Amino acid sequence: MSKKYLISGGGTGGHIFPALSIANALRRREPDCSILYVGALGRMEMERVPAAGYEIVGLPVAGFDRRRLWRNVSVLFKLWKSLRIARRTLKQFAPDAVIGVGGYASGPVLKQAQKMGIPTLIQEQNSYAGVTNKLLARKAKAICVAYEGMERFFPADRIMLTGNPVRADLFSLSLTPAEAKRQLGFDPEKPLVLVVGGSLGARTVNESIAPGLRSLTDAGASVMWQTGKLYAEEFIPVAEQTAGVKASAFISDMALAYRAADIVVSRAGAGTISELQLLGKTAILVPSPNVAEDHQRKNAEALASRGAAVMILDADARRELVPAVTALLKDDGMRESLSRNAAAMGLRDADEKIVDKIHEISR
Structure with missing residues (x-):
């Protein structure tokens, strides 16, 4: 039976290009596998991912405003809504693994996947891990990184030094x-x-x-x-x-x-x-x-x-x-x-x- 993979994240090319590289590598290895992308509505991935030939679901998630905290009331509502959509999407698609590449959408999706017992992998591109990935890493099965010394942020026994995927x-x-x-x-x-x-x-x-x-x-x-x-x-x-x-x-x-x-x-x-x-x-x-x-x-x-x-x-x-x-x-x-x-x-x-x-x- 063909496998199913869900990839989540985006917001900038720095997240989307690695995600698409991973998706393309999965498809080369398993031509009959199913791949679903989950991104953030209104962000770059909503155009780039379908153009690359992959189905995408958009979440209404947004980033926290660290300077104007009063604006985060609507952000929290969008996060709650995104968590519900993420859970529904995971139940319907039933992936064999979920891959997070960073960006607004990856947090709700990987959080729900971990609660549902679906294996998750984090792909951390930077030399300094963000708050969301540090939290998600606690229950992730694997963390793929591009720099040495990332055990400062993640459990050492689950880190794999791979580098960042780039455009072929x-x-x-x-x-x-x-x-x-x-x-x-x-x-x-x-x-x-x-x-x-x-x-x-x-x-x-x-x-x-x-x-x-x-x-x-x-x-x-x-x-x-x-x-x-x-x-x-x-x-x-x-x-x-x-x-x-x-x-x-x-x-x-x-x-x-x-x-x-x-x-x-x-x-x-x-x-x-x-x-x-x-x-x-x-x-x-x-x-x-x-x-x-x-x-x-x-x-x-x-x-x-x-x-x-x-x-x-x-x-x-x-x-x-x-x-x-x-x-x-x-x-x-x-x-x-x-x-x-x-x-x-x-x-x-x-x-x-x-x-x-x-x-x-x-x-």
Whole structure:
């Protein structure tokens, strides 16, 4: 009889891409298995998951507002409602295992699954575990992590170091970096600085790079800049004023962009960091301060402490980011060292390792 698996979580690409990688790996291993995704209504997964070919159920769950506590009355009602929907969904679908990838929906779903005796697996992407995953880990059968030392947060006997699943297309290109630059319309002889701030964008990164574009091109570099859709109208015209700079709201082919890039400037989300490690990219990380438990800073510190990336705090970026990029452009040895150390931290085949563990714990 074919198995059934329920995957829950989302909210950002950093949760959704690993979830879809796990789902795809399950389907490769068991073509006749059934997979159901449970996400949060109004969030990114409600579009991305069906587009990838998987059925999804949406919960009305929302995150707690830690600054304006009075707003949490409605949040508690949505949580109660989400718990009821999660329980009903679990009873109807009857999965053999439930996988939580983090995000609003995973809490109610895994909590109810554990109460019903359904085996659960947590996939923790960050170097610093969030409150929800720490609570859920008490009854989880397995916790798959991307960093060493996670026994600070989870029961050591249930931790498995797997790394984070990443998009398979990142490794499918056969182009050389020079060929990738040429295909993107850049001079293949010049180093390319890739600036990304997520699909929505990052104001600090954009405002830090914009005044220094001429400095970077004067230093002999080209710049490929993803402004994010929230900032496209403001910053794309700025980029058009400098030769050797191309800006867009969104980069659709990240595999090609990564292959071409000599230096990557990015936020420090767990998924992005895993991609940079596996590709051995020289990176400058500007962690977002607007995330739970300041986990992006802790992710960036995990690399910076091993000489695998340069970290610049958000508050310092407007002053320090462009000089840091310029310094790396002039220092081939440092770029090679950062690249080598990042690659040494990369953990391959995370999706296959996680599927092995899912099979081990499933009913």
